[in-house]
Amino acid sequence: MICIIDYGVGNIKSVQNAFDRLGYESKLSCRKEDIEACSHIVLPGVGAFRDAVANLQKSGLVDCLTENVQRGKPLLGICLGMQLLFTKSYEDGVYDGLDFIQGEIVPFQLQDAEKKVPHMGWNELVCHRENPICRGVVEGEQVYFVHSYYAQMANDADLIYSAEYEIDVPAVVNHGNVYGMQFHPEKSSQTGEQLLKNFVELIK
Amino acid sequence: MLSKRIIPCLDVRNGRVVKGVNFQNVADVDDPVKLARFYSEQGADELVFYDITASNEGRNIFLDVVEKVAKEISIPFTVGGGIREVEDFHKALAAGADKVSVNSAAVKNPQLIKEASLKYGKQCVVLSIDCKKSRQGNWTVFLNGGRIDTGKDAIAWAKEGEALGAGEIVLNSMDADGVKTGFHIPITKAIAEAVQVPVVASGGAGTKEHFLEVLTTGKADAALAASVFHFGEILIPDLKEYLYNNEIAIRRVKHG
Numbered sequence: 001m002i003c004i005i006d007y008g009v010g011n012i013k014s015v016q017n018a019f020d021r022l023g024y025e026s027k028l029s030c031r032k033e034d035i036e037a038c039s040h041i042v043l044p045g046v047g048a049f050r051d052a053v054a055n056l057q058k059s060g061l062v063d064c065l066t067e068n069v070q071r072g073k074p075l076l077g078i079c080l081g082m083q084l085l086f087t088k089s090y091e092d093g094v095y096d097g098l099d100f101i102q103g104e105i106v107p108f109q110l111q112d113a114e115k116k117v118p119h120m121g122w123n124e125l126v127c128h129r130e131n132p133i134c135r136g137v138v139e140g141e142q143v144y145f146v147h148s149y150y151a152q153m154a155n156d157a158d159l160i161y162s163a164e165y166e167i168d169v170p171a172v173v174n175h176g177n178v179y180g181m182q183f184h185p186e187k188s189s190q191t192g193e194q195l196l197k198n199f200v201e202l203i204k
Numbered sequence: 205m206l207s208k209r210i211i212p213c214l215d216v217r218n219g220r221v222v223k224g225v226n227f228q229n230v231a232d233v234d235d236p237v238k239l240a241r242f243y244s245e246q247g248a249d250e251l252v253f254y255d256i257t258a259s260n261e262g263r264n265i266f267l268d269v270v271e272k273v274a275k276e277i278s279i280p281f282t283v284g285g286g287i288r289e290v291e292d293f294h295k296a297l298a299a300g301a302d303k304v305s306v307n308s309a310a311v312k313n314p315q316l317i318k319e320a321s322l323k324y325g326k327q328c329v330v331l332s333i334d335c336k337k338s339r340q341g342n343w344t345v346f347l348n349g350g351r352i353d354t355g356k357d358a359i360a361w362a363k364e365g366e367a368l369g370a371g372e373i374v375l376n377s378m379d380a381d382g383v384k385t386g387f388h389i390p391i392t393k394a395i396a397e398a399v400q401v402p403v404v405a406s407g408g409a410g411t412k413e414h415f416l417e418v419l420t421t422g423k424a425d426a427a428l429a430a431s432v433f434h435f436g437e438i439l440i441p442d443l444k445e446y447l448y449n450n451e452i453a454i455r456r457v458k459h460g
Contacts, residue, residue, distance in 0.1 A: 017275045021276075115206075116400050116402060118371070120206075120372070123207065144280060184280075
């Protein structure tokens with residue numbers, strides 16, 4: 001059972017729809033019992049970092065997530081959910097994240113005036129290192145992004161895929177059993193579904 | 205590099221796709237769910253569904269369709285038509301839409317854009333603008349399918365919409381709509397240069413060259429069309445291959 005953390009941010013039903021299409025059982029929940037009992041945790045999210053962190057704290061989920069991650073349970077953060085995995089964010093202030101992956105969330109500051117922010121649309125994946133999450137996905141395949149902030153990684157070794165948008169935008173990140181996808185795999189057609197499948201298959 | 209997007213648009217009335225769709229390889233071309241899946245498999249980068257029902261009953265059927273489509277497809281999905289208040293955004297998003305497009309109601313009450321944007325994030329607020337060239341030579345915003353000229357300058361309205369929190373602008377040139385003589389390039393370019401958010405060109409697509417023109421000279425980030433796709437006059441995979449061969453960044457369908 002996959003537990004999709006429902007902490008009051010954004011349209012998370014689409015993540016569940018994607019797991020349904022793939023034939024995996026999932027549950028939307030913010031209850032600790034469900035997080036303890038599940039095999040995989042997915043942390044989705046759309047919206048502002050500050051509110052998301054506040055909601056996680058208010059629901060008392062920070063310790064629960066940390067303990068489960070320390071026990072080796074696979075965790076996947078999607079979009080804002082990925083950004084929450086990092087040390088801190090500079091979105092409208094400075095806020096601490098979960099610190100499962102070292103680095104900071106910073107706004108795009110692009111030189112090219114033709115390049116718009118948010119970085120929105122389909123962009124190509126550029127591979128940095130092999131990882132079980134990449135199985136069946138070829139460099140150059142595209143995924144769907146919508147974001148105005150990106151992760152500045154502290155450790156290059158945690159970067160699996162990036163996308164080029166004047167800078168190298170971290171797209172898939174990984175540290176131990178913690179994974180993050182800056183784009184929306186649930187909205188990224190076959191490529192996204194393959195990546196979600198690979199995440200589930202990590203421990204099957 | 206970010207790809208340009210190709211977006212088919214479907215009009216839905218009382219839960220069925222309005223006639224104007226003609227495919228040999230789709231069993232029930234009026235079924236929005238089947239067509240959505242078809243376009244998704246063809247490599248559409250996004251789908252837009254417009255509700256053209258007027259009744260509340262039709263509205264609920266539409267939301268039911270949105271929910272079914274959202275379950276089926278794995279590409280971004282925009283819903284428009286009949287969006288009048290923040291509650292309508294909520295209903296569409298709860299049914300599984302990723303973005304909600306607002307048109308007339310935003311002209312009448314611009315604060316709607318702001319409220320929806322603050323509540324759901326600008327990424328899901330799309331401002332759709334119908335415009336025509338006026339006698340004075342500027343483009344003005346029209347309502348009710350082109351029947352009412354608001355006199356509002358389209359470029360100024362796009363900028364205002366962006367400032368209020370719209371995350372994307374769909375620009376429908378009513379001069380070009382339905383006549384298949386090409387997207388209206390000057391106004392598309394003018395608005396694309398005036399705002400920072402992505403601009404989706406709509407209205408006028410007749411040939412592959414029209415798409416190429418609006419995505420290059422017109423500076424649009426995406427191009428939306430209805431009938432050329434529905435009648436199979438242009439197939440999305442062919443169009444994408446053509447654009448790719450003309451050095452447009454495009455997402456091609458994954459084979460095998």
